[in-house]
Amino acid sequence: MYLERxxxxxxxxxxxxxxxxxxPKTEIKKVNESxxxxxxxxxxxxxxxxxxxxxxxxxxxxxxxxxxxxxxxxEILENVAAGQTFxxxxxxxxxxxxxxxxxxxxxxxxxxxxxxxxxTSEGKxxxxxxxxxxxxxxxxxxxxxxxxxxxxxxxxxxxxxSVLNAFGREEITVYQKPKMAIIATGSELLKPGEAxxxxxxxxxxxxxxxxxxxxxxxxxxxxxxxxDKFESxxxxxxxxxxxxxxxxxxxxxxxxxxxxxxxxxxxxxxFLFNKLAMRPGSPTTAFVLDGTPVVALSGNPSACFTGxxxxxxxxxxxxxxxxxxxxxxxAVLQSAYSKxxxxxxxxxxxxxxxVVALHGHGQSSELASLYLSNCFFEIxxxxxxxxxxxxxVWKIQ
Numbered sequence: 001m002y003l004e005r006x007x008x009x010x011x012x013x014x015x016x017x018x019x020x021x022x023x024p025k026t027e028i029k030k031v032n033e034s035x036x037x038x039x040x041x042x043x044x045x046x047x048x049x050x051x052x053x054x055x056x057x058x059x060x061x062x063x064x065x066x067x068x069x070x071x072x073x074x075e076i077l078e079n080v081a082a083g084q085t086f087x088x089x090x091x092x093x094x095x096x097x098x099x100x101x102x103x104x105x106x107x108x109x110x111x112x113x114x115x116x117x118x119x120t121s122e123g124k125x126x127x128x129x130x131x132x133x134x135x136x137x138x139x140x141x142x143x144x145x146x147x148x149x150x151x152x153x154x155x156x157x158x159x160x161x162s163v164l165n166a167f168g169r170e171e172i173t174v175y176q177k178p179k180m181a182i183i184a185t186g187s188e189l190l191k192p193g194e195a196x197x198x199x200x201x202x203x204x205x206x207x208x209x210x211x212x213x214x215x216x217x218x219x220x221x222x223x224x225x226x227x228d229k230f231e232s233x234x235x236x237x238x239x240x241x242x243x244x245x246x247x248x249x250x251x252x253x254x255x256x257x258x259x260x261x262x263x264x265x266x267x268x269x270x271f272l273f274n275k276l277a278m279r280p281g282s283p284t285t286a287f288v289l290d291g292t293p294v295v296a297l298s299g300n301p302s303a304c305f306t307g308x309x310x311x312x313x314x315x316x317x318x319x320x321x322x323x324x325x326x327x328x329x330x331a332v333l334q335s336a337y338s339k340x341x342x343x344x345x346x347x348x349x350x351x352x353x354x355v356v357a358l359h360g361h362g363q364s365s366e367l368a369s370l371y372l373s374n375c376f377f378e379i380x381x382x383x384x385x386x387x388x389x390x391x392x393v394w395k396i397q
Contacts, residue, residue, distance in 0.1 A: 005262070005275035007282070010310060010344065016272045017286060017311055020293055024321040025176040025245075031164045034156050036217065037174040038320045043150040046167060048140030053104040056135040057113040060125055061096040064109025071128045073120060080105070095125060104136050111135040153322050177219040178245040178319035182209045183236070185252040185261070186299060187227040204367060205250040205304045209297075212308050213248065216316045216325075228252065230260040237264060241292035245319055248312050251299030253283040261285050261296040268294070277381070279345045281307045301367040306346055306376060309396050327395040331356040331377065338384045345381070348373040349393070356393050 008016075026040040055061070062074065074095035080086045082101040090096070090107045098104060098111060113135065118126045143149055149167070150160055156174065164172060184206035190196070191203060203225055210223050221244050226233055233252070240247055252261040253274070262274045262285055270288035280303035285296040293315060297307040314324040334357040337347075348369060349356045356377045359369045374397040379385055 007275045007277040008273050010276060010278050013273050013276055013286070014310065014314070017315060020288065022318050024319055026173055027176050028171050029174050031161060031169050031172050034172055034174050035158070035161060037156055037177065038322050039150055039152050039154045039156060040173045040175050040321060042148050042152050043164065045143045045145055045147045045149050048145045049143040049166065050137050050139060050141060053139060054137040055098045055100060055102050055104050055111050056137060057111055058100050059098060059111045059113040059135065060117055060127060061098045061104055061108035061111045062127070063090060063092060063107060066092055067110050067130055070130055071126055073124055073126045076123050076125055109134065175321040177217055178316055179221045179243070180213050180218040181222040181240045181244045181247045182206055182213065182220060183224060183226055183247065183249040185226045185228060185233065185249060189225045191225070205299065205301060208301065208304060209248050209250060209308060213312070213316060216313055217320050218316050228260065230263060233260050234264055237289055237294065241290040244292060246315055247292060247294040249294065249296045250304045253285045253296045253298055265296065277343045279341055279343045282343060284311065286311065301370065302348060305348070305370050309394070329393055329395065330390045331393045333385050333387060333389050333391050336385065336387045337379050340384060341379065341381055343381050345379040346376045347379065349375045349377045351375040351393060351395055356391065
């Protein structure tokens, strides 16, 4: 099936997708159930940390005026464990046994760690020497009351969850994980467990995209395969557009008799593009169907992998109120690349110590090398690159 196609650049395609009107959705979640989601609000400290003068050691608290003339013996006035308080009047020559993390009595000027003491008798302790530090953390020394402790857009990793719990937060407002559908098209696709048949292949692109989408924060509602039939493809996409925030497909975007995604795109309510001046993935297609963006990637594994990062990943991140995590820069090419191409070529590579190496053979059909790729690098159209030359790279891991 042939449809007229106008090739646009990678940058133009990305601009069309980034221009889509996407408003991230928010939800209130239990803090301990919001791991890996992004904050939709600034979090302000409701009280300082420490919230009281806190002991940094197990030891003995003494008055500032008694911090001299060691070694000397002190009367043990009280034992203060973490979670307890003691603020009775202290006199010179008295000490308070205090545990790490416990509230330091107001009169105590220094805590001498237990390693510098000897208990001489019941209720008595000899302090052998002083210490330079008071070993007392001041109120608000780590976090002041009213300070922004986590900014809007922060990804809630284990440390962030811990901070929220330290302030007693039970719930938090986060961006919803975008609901996604992953569709692999092709009558040649087999499911895992099915007997191998000549001329058919097992579906690997669907699981590839599902894994990549989940790694980037999406909630996969549907993953399925579709045979090469226009009517069923059209109806399935129409149905899914009512249920999910984003649809990613693989296969059916080229110019063959059974490649129907370009036709679906032309009949959608907002056509974006169906050809790119790039290799691999030149037939990549994008459109909006009933308000839901659809990114139709090539069925070639390497092209599918590359297309996900250049086109789907930024949308997934935008739907979570944040930006793409792909980092663009430059690196030195390890080995020469001498194949000229009419389009800019984006190759899977391994980036280490600012040196990038081609991984695999640079073919769009390659699958086995994808799991080691941590970047893409560009060979501009009509050029070759010698070893040691600089190239543009996109770091993805």
